[in-house]
Amino acid sequence: MVMRRLPLILPLLLLPALAGCGNTKAPPTPLTHAALSAVAARPGAPREALARAVDNLFADPAIGETRAVVVLHNGNIVAERYAPGYGPNTKLLGWSMSKTITGVLVGLLVSDGRLRLDESAPVPTWQRPGDPRGEVTLLQLLQMRSGLHHVESAEPAGEADTVRMLALDGRDDMAAYAESQPLESEAGSAWEYSTATTVILADIAARALTESKDPAIRRQAVSDYLRTRLFEPVGMHSAVPEFDAAGTFIGGSMVHATARDWAKFGEFLRTNGSVRGVQVVPSDWIRTMLNPAPHNPGYGAQIWLNHSQANGQEELFPGRGPSSIFACIGHLGQYVIVSPDQHLTIVRLGKSDSGQRPALVGRLADIVELYSRD
Numbered sequence: 001m002v003m004r005r006l007p008l009i010l011p012l013l014l015l016p017a018l019a020g021c022g023n024t025k026a027p028p029t030p031l032t033h034a035a036l037s038a039v040a041a042r043p044g045a046p047r048e049a050l051a052r053a054v055d056n057l058f059a060d061p062a063i064g065e066t067r068a069v070v071v072l073h074n075g076n077i078v079a080e081r082y083a084p085g086y087g088p089n090t091k092l093l094g095w096s097m098s099k100t101i102t103g104v105l106v107g108l109l110v111s112d113g114r115l116r117l118d119e120s121a122p123v124p125t126w127q128r129p130g131d132p133r134g135e136v137t138l139l140q141l142l143q144m145r146s147g148l149h150h151v152e153s154a155e156p157a158g159e160a161d162t163v164r165m166l167a168l169d170g171r172d173d174m175a176a177y178a179e180s181q182p183l184e185s186e187a188g189s190a191w192e193y194s195t196a197t198t199v200i201l202a203d204i205a206a207r208a209l210t211e212s213k214d215p216a217i218r219r220q221a222v223s224d225y226l227r228t229r230l231f232e233p234v235g236m237h238s239a240v241p242e243f244d245a246a247g248t249f250i251g252g253s254m255v256h257a258t259a260r261d262w263a264k265f266g267e268f269l270r271t272n273g274s275v276r277g278v279q280v281v282p283s284d285w286i287r288t289m290l291n292p293a294p295h296n297p298g299y300g301a302q303i304w305l306n307h308s309q310a311n312g313q314e315e316l317f318p319g320r321g322p323s324s325i326f327a328c329i330g331h332l333g334q335y336v337i338v339s340p341d342q343h344l345t346i347v348r349l350g351k352s353d354s355g356q357r358p359a360l361v362g363r364l365a366d367i368v369e370l371y372s373r374d
Contacts, residue, residue, distance in 0.1 A: 034081075070262075
């Protein structure tokens with residue numbers, strides 16, 4: 001009798017196991033050869049996980065179009081991948097990542113004794129008696145707290161000062177446009193992101209290098225200084241800065257370079273302004289750039305920090321990586337992310353609209369989280 005019941009009991013005993021099988025997650029899609037071959041054999045993190053995280057930057061439609069990714073760990077390239085039509089020799093526009101280059105340019109001039117950080121910014125039209133803009137210091141400009149009127153973006157786009165300066169009525173002399181703006185708050189009292197502010201810094205740099213107003217001379221002076229004092233020592237041989245018709249470096253948005261050279265710039269910042277033991281810019285200047293600005297702990301001096309933004313609109317990922325992380329960030333999703341504690345630099349170049357940026361930042365944080373704090 002027991003023998004006759006056993007076949008009926010066995011299916012009942014198997015039901016829990018069968019039910020559990022239905023809840024098992026499907027295995028991840030196998031990585032392609034291209035995804036795996038983009039990652040070094042020993043990248044300092046789980047290889048397949050890193051390959052998948054990099055692959056997600058190219059495959060996830062929610063983050064837009066990725067054109068180039070370079071990951072360095074301990075100074076070595078451990079992952080590198082490009083979209084079709086792009087490669088190691090393709091120069092890509094950094095957009096507002098260029099601001100950090102301008103910040104370093106100013107630091108070199110300060111270290112040379114040509115500019116002073118805490119004195120009135122040497123803008124001639126601000127030095128007239130009674131002009132309150134004469135109170136604006138170079139440091140306040142660097143930290144985006146000049147108090148000058150500025151509209152970074154607007155709808156329609158043509159009403160934004162950034163667009164007017166770069167493409168409309170201010171395009172032939174961008175510094176004149178930026179420097180003509182009145183104060184809307186007391187100098188140093190409020191933080192406001194401003195591409196025009198960085199153009200003012202670039203104009204100040206040009207006048208520190210030459211007294212000439214000739215556009216060609218101004219352009220040559222800044223170009224030569226950037227090349228000999230920054231680009232060549234760092235190894236950014238592909239870097240190309242753009243200038244307006246007045247000979248002013250468009251330092252807020254217009255430097256082109258390959259992904260590898262953007263990575264070299266990140267490594268230069270990670271090593272406190274040095275390259276192979278040679279100090280290119282004083283390490284104190286890098287610390288100045290990474291010191292949180294008054295009124296916004298998420299911004300330094302022409303560079304973003306991995307702290308919460310004062311306006312609540314996060315640019316990085318506080319809480320998902322060391323607080324020491326900093327980044328050059330550009331329009332349409334250009335990133336050079338540097339994590340000194342993890343000996344890590346990540347470059348992502350591509351095209352992502354504002355709605356896609358949060359998902360993109362999350363994907364970049366995924367890579368950061370694969371690396372332990374060394």
